[in-house]
Amino acid sequence: MTYCVALRLDRGLIFMSDTRTNAGIDNISRFRKMFTWEVPGERVITILTAGNLATTQAVISLLEERMKAPEERNPSIMAADTMFQVARLVGDTLKEVIRTQGNDGPDAEAKFGATLIVGGQIAGMEPRLFMVYPEGNFIEASDETPFFQIGETKYGRPILLRAFRPDMTFEEAVKLLYVSFDSTLKANLSVGMPLDLQTLEEGSFQVGQSRRINEDDPYFLTVSSRWGDALKLAFDxxxxYEF
Incomplete structure (x- = not known):
């Protein structure tokens, strides 16, 4: 399992993902689930992945392969004119990979499922955020649905629903994501550190802050401890209740 989140803010987009993958309690590994491509001043695109590891790695590899010689292959996401076209290309690639790998009927295809978050900005247009389903179709973030989660979503969702504001600064959004991930990490062992964090400020057309958060990160430990104390105080x- 995994946990990935992307928020659409007034200032731009912010992404966070864990790095744990497992095929049973005795077979746990770390793999990056956040991938970014940029042409400074022209476009920046980030993809978060959740689901079957072989499927997600094949999708990313195929997208990168098609960037190397776009004139000889299917259209590249780095040549698409809009983020909508990027999301459609990613969806088509995901559907192609699942269909190729799961060639023994619908049940087999389900085993190779994956869900992706695609976000970024292309010059002349505003930042956009999409969630791509295994079937290749997708939805776009809006004022009513300003963030997407994939993977193990239920534990970290309540804080996002209660505290998210589109006018948050990136610093406030990082704090919110830390709490969301801390809740998920404590509730589900299939999600694990280190975490990857990235910001894309509107109009910059390049990665802003990008860092890996390890188990001993001082700020994460502080947020985790103080959030736990605050919850106990709020409960008390x-x-x-009176019978």
């Missing part, structure tokens, strides 16, 4: 402050 509630009126007791």
């Amino acid at each position: 402050s509630l009126p007791d």
